[in-house]
Amino acid sequence: MAAALGQSARSVLACGEVRTCLLPSFQALDGRAAAQLLRLRADDHVRVSERPTMYALSPEVLTGVDCRLPTSNGSKVRAVGTVVARAALTEGRLLQSTAYFSVPAAGPDIRRPWGQYLVRPGLVEPFGKLPQQATAEGVLRGAGRGELDLGTIAEGLLTALRRHALLDRRVPFKSRPTHLRWVARRQPEGERASLTNFTVAEGGLRTMELRLPQDVPAAAAAGLCEDLALHDWLLTTVQQMLDNSRIGATDGPSVVEALHPVVVHLLHLWMPRAHVDPALGHLWDVLEEKPGFSRQWEKLSRRIRDRLALQAVTTPHQALSPR
Amino acid sequence: MLIFAASDKGGTGRSVTSANLAYHRALAGDDVCYLDFDFGSPTAVAVFDVADAREATEERGLHAYLIGEVSEPERIDVWARTEHQVLRDPPPGCGRLVLMPGDVSGGEFATTDDNLRRCVDLLMKLYYEFDLVVVDLSAGRSYAVDMALEATAQPEMSEVTARWLVFHRWTRQHVAAAASLVFGRRGIVAGGVDRGHDEEALRGAIRFVRAAVPDPESPLWSQVSPTQSAWMRKTDGDLKQLASTAGIGYSQVLGSVPLEPVLQWREQLITDEDVLDSQIANQETWQALSRLAARLTDDKYWEEA
Numbered sequence: 001m002a003a004a005l006g007q008s009a010r011s012v013l014a015c016g017e018v019r020t021c022l023l024p025s026f027q028a029l030d031g032r033a034a035a036q037l038l039r040l041r042a043d044d045h046v047r048v049s050e051r052p053t054m055y056a057l058s059p060e061v062l063t064g065v066d067c068r069l070p071t072s073n074g075s076k077v078r079a080v081g082t083v084v085a086r087a088a089l090t091e092g093r094l095l096q097s098t099a100y101f102s103v104p105a106a107g108p109d110i111r112r113p114w115g116q117y118l119v120r121p122g123l124v125e126p127f128g129k130l131p132q133q134a135t136a137e138g139v140l141r142g143a144g145r146g147e148l149d150l151g152t153i154a155e156g157l158l159t160a161l162r163r164h165a166l167l168d169r170r171v172p173f174k175s176r177p178t179h180l181r182w183v184a185r186r187q188p189e190g191e192r193a194s195l196t197n198f199t200v201a202e203g204g205l206r207t208m209e210l211r212l213p214q215d216v217p218a219a220a221a222a223g224l225c226e227d228l229a230l231h232d233w234l235l236t237t238v239q240q241m242l243d244n245s246r247i248g249a250t251d252g253p254s255v256v257e258a259l260h261p262v263v264v265h266l267l268h269l270w271m272p273r274a275h276v277d278p279a280l281g282h283l284w285d286v287l288e289e290k291p292g293f294s295r296q297w298e299k300l301s302r303r304i305r306d307r308l309a310l311q312a313v314t315t316p317h318q319a320l321s322p323r
Numbered sequence: 324m325l326i327f328a329a330s331d332k333g334g335t336g337r338s339v340t341s342a343n344l345a346y347h348r349a350l351a352g353d354d355v356c357y358l359d360f361d362f363g364s365p366t367a368v369a370v371f372d373v374a375d376a377r378e379a380t381e382e383r384g385l386h387a388y389l390i391g392e393v394s395e396p397e398r399i400d401v402w403a404r405t406e407h408q409v410l411r412d413p414p415p416g417c418g419r420l421v422l423m424p425g426d427v428s429g430g431e432f433a434t435t436d437d438n439l440r441r442c443v444d445l446l447m448k449l450y451y452e453f454d455l456v457v458v459d460l461s462a463g464r465s466y467a468v469d470m471a472l473e474a475t476a477q478p479e480m481s482e483v484t485a486r487w488l489v490f491h492r493w494t495r496q497h498v499a500a501a502a503s504l505v506f507g508r509r510g511i512v513a514g515g516v517d518r519g520h521d522e523e524a525l526r527g528a529i530r531f532v533r534a535a536v537p538d539p540e541s542p543l544w545s546q547v548s549p550t551q552s553a554w555m556r557k558t559d560g561d562l563k564q565l566a567s568t569a570g571i572g573y574s575q576v577l578g579s580v581p582l583e584p585v586l587q588w589r590e591q592l593i594t595d596e597d598v599l600d601s602q603i604a605n606q607e608t609w610q611a612l613s614r615l616a617a618r619l620t621d622d623k624y625w626e627e628a
Contacts, residue, residue: 024451145393152394159444162451169482171451174354203398244352244416 011123013132014184014218015139016100017150018225019158020233021177026170028092028265031056037166038087040157053271058087060219062121063099063153066111069124070138070147075131079103079148081117081124084219085157088226091269095161096230099153100222105130122218124148136183140207151179173261175237176204180229184210184221195283198228206232210283220277227276228284231293234269238262238300255311259304267304270297325446325483326457326619327471329511330490331500333364333462336534337490339590340580340612342370345457346592347616349420350413353454356421360460360467362386365425367459370591376404377424386426388445389438389470396423396445409594418454434470442474450483455619464509472511476518486625487511487529488577493536493562502569505529527625531571532615533579535587541607543582577624578615583608 023029029037034056035046044059062082069077085099100122107125117125143149158177162169193216197209208228212221241262272294273281287293328341342357349355359367365384368377376399388396401420402413413420449456460467475485489511491501505511515525537544539555547555566572580586585593585604593612597604618624 022451024447149394155394159448162447163444163479169447169479174452174454176354176452177448202403203400244418 010104010186010214011102011218012105012130012186013136014100014102014186014212014221015136015150016098016182016218016222016225017154018096018098018180018182018222018229019151019154019177020094020096020180020226020229021158021162022171022173022175022237022265023089023093023095023167024162024169024171025167026172027168029089029166030054030092033166034089034092037161037164038089040087049275052274053269054091055275056089057275060084060086060121061157062118064114064117065101065124065148068147069103069126069130069135070141070143070149071131071134072137072141073131073134075134077131077135078127079107079124080111080127082121083124083148083150083153084122084222085153086222087157087161090230093265093269094230094233095158096226097154097157097161098222098226099150099157100218101148101150102218103130103135105132132185136185136209139183140181140209142181150181154179172265173241176240178204178206178229178233178236180206180208180225180232182208182210182221182225184212184218186214187211189214193280193283195286198287200232204236213279216277216279220280224276224280224283227273228287231270231272231297234266235293235296235300238266238297238304242300242303255307259308262304263308267301270294270301324455324620325450325475325485326455327460327468327485327487328457328490329460329468329487329504330462331497331504332491335462335490335492335497336580336586337462338366338459339370339586340490340532340534340615341457341459341488342367343586343592343612344616344619345420345455347613348455348619349418351616352416352418354418354421354452355455355457356423356449356453358385358423358449358456358458359425360385360458360471362425362461362465362467364461365427366590367422368424371399371401371422372405372407372410372591373399373401373422373424375406382426382428384424384426386428389441391437391441398423407592407594409596410592421453434466434473439470439473439477442470443477443480446474447479447483464504464511464514468511469514472515472520473518476515476520485528486619488532488619489529489571490532490534491571493533493579495562495565498562498566498569498571501531502566502571505531506570529575530577530625531575532577535582536579537582538607541581577618578611580611580615581605581607 031048031054035048038046038056038058040061041059046056046058048056064082066080069079083099083101087097089095101124102122103124103126106129109127191213193213194211199207210221273284328337330337345355345357359365368374383393383397385396387393399422401422405411460471489501489505491497512525516522539559583605593604598606598609
């Protein structure tokens, strides 16, 4: 029996959603405050690392689910288990929450006692056979009513964090949150992980498809996706600020004013794969090759610095000297 | 900044005017979100001409969100989804214009703690994201008004600038009703104070918008008989007197919108094309809307009177 259970627990698919937003706090949080914010559980620590960037990762919290899986072909698959949620704060500035779970190829046709689900955190078991392709597509498309909605769980955690008493609820600039949905298909142990698809859709939605060897934990995939989502948010946000008419068309102090928050709060945040599992670090190369995340970031930062330099040159001396 | 649009009665042009204000701000480069809190009779979908997009998002609107049926209310990107020809090609450099529709089947409901919690969460989230958030509230002293007052009284919203526009038509009854909606015994100010608002601050955050105001000096009325003309002037003067006595005189008015058939009958956004090319709308209306839109964030118009 134990062997049979172990067999069925071997997952074929991992799915998740990451939400990324600016922390609603005028000042970036330091390591101590970050740890305080992300202390989701009293019995577990917040992991804080200071190098190469300040990064804090909350302990994982579980959400019990018993509902239909989202499927693209309308097939109704009930599933029971737990979804893992966690939050991360980068440089005390960018807040992320992730909800993710793994599913085995098949599960028993009856619901088991909760204890048996709880011993496998992050595993959701289907009733019967899992329609793998349809579920992967369903997750990427987004859940309908009554279906397992990772976005709701991730957003719920984010909302709770944004309400935290530690935060002054003042944002240094307006920005749009993004969400990235991902699915990872499992492949035999020993094979190399690969990134098969990354798309930027409308409404701040991104989707990503991976192939993940059996020995790499789903948490590592979640970490990679958080890292990608964070850098994608940076690109999207800074690009949007540059595209804004008030920078594009105007000159003078308003340009400095508009670009000020980028320089103060965002430019130093670029640090790809800083906290990515070594087994997955190479997946970044694909995105560096095409579309070229870091190339685009360099271009954006250069554009901002040039713009500010130009402004400094044309500004009369008296305007620059301290009043 | 949050702008709440309230009105004493229906038919004041509250929805269509506030939608036009949102549109003007987006044209000027602001990221704007328009929330249809007119529970029971949501009209914003028609005003922004996004009926098809609405079909797809049926029953996932603000009402469903506030009562907890969906985790996030649907958003409609107006520039991308509208069927209005002119709106489909917004000028370069304009900001985002997002509509959060109400639900057709959603009636009024009580302000429970959970609903309130969700309302505050949503307003805060939008405040972090948009330069301007316009909330269109149902007419009268409705649940929507209660919820807005209650939400903005919460300590977590203390940093957020919230301003109120009260729309009323330029008639004796509407002037009296608007004054009572704000200053009456069960009015917005009293209701706000009950919920913990500072009276002075709340009064300072409320301005009136006179809608469908016929201007006796307008060329439109240049053909009327001298008696009619004299009567119009006299009545206009009387109304000004009445408004001033009711406490909604000149210093409390953010602006007025002229009587405009396009606003009255079509109930849609007035575009520059309506004014310049087809010329079905009046230049004065466009200017009045543009002025009003600019004053929303101009502190000069919101200083203590």
